Amino acid sequence: MDPLIIIYVVVALIAGLIAGKLVFAKNTQQKIDEAEGNAKNILKEAELKAETIRKEKELEAKERFVSLKAAHEKEVNERNRKISDSENRIKQKEQSLSQKEANADKQVKENDAIKENLNRQIELVTKKRTELEKHQEEHIRRLEKIAGLSAEEAKTQLIESLKNEAQTQAIGIQQEIIDEAKQKANKEARKIIIQTIQRTAAEQAIENSITVFNLESDEVKGQIIGREGRNIRALEAATGVDLIVDDTPEAILLSCFDPLRREIARLSLQRLVTDGRIHPARIEEVVEKTRKQIEEQVMEIGERTVIDLGIHGLHKELVRMVGRMRYRSSYGQNLLMHSRETANLCGIMAAELGLNPKLAKRAGLLHDIGKVPDEESELSHALLGAKLAEKYGENPAVVNAIAAHHDETEMQYVISPIVQACDAISGARPGARREIMQQYLQRIKDLENLATSYPGVEKAYAIQAGRELRVIVESDKVSDQDSDKLSFEIAQKIQTEMTFPGQIKVTVIREKRAVNVAR
DSSP states (O other): OOHHHHHHHHHHHHHHHHHHHHHHHHHHHHHHHHHHHHHHHHHHHHHHHHHHHHHHHHHHHHHHHHHHHHHHHHHHHHHHHHHHHHHHHHHHHHHHHHHHHHHHHHHHHHHHHHHHHHHHHHHHHHHHHHHHHHHHHHHHHHHHHHHSOOHHHHHHHHHHHHHHHHHHHHHHHHHHHHHHHHHHHHHHHHHHHHHHHHHHOOOOOOOOSEEEEEOSOTHHHHHHHOGGGHHHHHHHHHHOOEEEOOSOTTEEEEEOSOHHHHHHHHHHHHHHHHHOOOSHHHHHHHHHHHHHHHHHHHHHHHHHHHHHHTOOSOOHHHHHHHHHGGGOEETTEEHHHHHHHHHHHHHHHHHHTTSOHHHHHHHHHHTTGGGSOSSOOSSOHHHHHHHHHHHTTOOHHHHHHHHHTTTSSOOOSTHHHHHHHHHHHHHHSTTTSOOOHHHHHHHHHHHHHHHHTSTTEEEEEEETTTTEEEEEEOTTTSOHHHHHHHHHHHHHHHHHHOOOSSOOEEEEEOOOOOOOOOO
16 A cells, blocks of 8 residues: 555544544533523522512511511500509599598497487486386286285286187187088088099990091001002992091091991991901992891890880880980980980989879980981971971870970970970089080180289190199299299189189299300
8 A cells, every 4th residue: 555545544534533622622612601601590590589588588577577566566555554444443442442431430420429329318218117117016006906906816807807708709700610611511512522423424435436446467458448449448338437547557547427337337347357358249248237237236225225214105216216326425425325314314303293204204215316317407406306206106295395305496295394404414414525625625725814814924734634734934033932822822713713624733833944055
């Protein structure tokens, strides 16, 4: 190879290496310059942020200083105010003490003057008492000399005369007390007898408008209702009674104003439940059988009643109506028992007056048959009963007694007023009839109004069907001692102004309640 070429190549390589180093050095210098520029920028930004933070902290410090200074000034002012108030109170107390001290000195001086005056008066009274005793002794000596008796003898005679006079007055007062006690005893005895009759009177079969039919389990209710209610509709249509199936456990309500229909429905339902075959055809069959059985029982009850009373020749329809009275009540009093009672009273009264007791018994038994007709009528029960009795060939005296027992027609026979009187006696007997609802509610209302009319009474409640009155009073107006007095006064006022069965217990309640809440 040519040496020149070799030299040329070496030179070229060296030149290349030098050029590369120069380029690398240039690039390195550029990077250093860029780094220095970035560093300067970062330093500037840091300086700006530091300056900003410094200014913010200075502002916060100034604001805190201002707030602390204001709070300190407020606290100082508050303390100064309290100190000023305390100084004022102390000054006022000092003035008050000075004034009290001056008043006390004045009072001491006045008390000394009063004490001195009292001592003078005591000395004067003592002196006068001594003089009075001397005059009294002189007066007693003169009286003994005039009367010829010593003081002890005169005293004994005076005591004896006063004792005799006191005995005479005591005997008179004792006689007055005995007479008053007799009057009260008669009144209390009548009250006790009335209460005893009322509480022990046997109320026979007081029927209501609802009869409860008890079931062994609630599963039977579904059978009674039937698919889509067919069974219960068939029962209601056949008996004329509403069946109420509700949430009452193991019970169904039979609702109807006719007790006879309710009895037929009850017996029919009992047979169906016992048999287990409950469907419309079976229901109609059982109801019809039960109705026939009840009709037979009604006839049997009527015949037994007529035989017991000794009444003969009564028409079968009237006998059947007498039996139907067993399932009818009037104001809570069973109609058959009322008619039997009236008939017996009529017989006794007619026999005492020398009249026909059998005819009077007949009229007394039939006086209310207008309450049990087969068909409804617009006539009153007295006129309807007279019409039925005339239809079945009763005596004109019986017909007139039935029609006139409520003064709707003129009384033409002697037994008519007897039937009217005996009907009133049987119906007015304590315990025979229940109160009608309006009278009961009015009595309860009057009872509560009577209690609230007293001052200090906050509320009053009549409970236990009006047999107890609970009166709530205001504790700040009525004391414990006043409570006893109030209870007695209310009981006395009820006893004198109201009419009520049995007895009424008056309870006055006074209590003080203090209530606080802890949170």
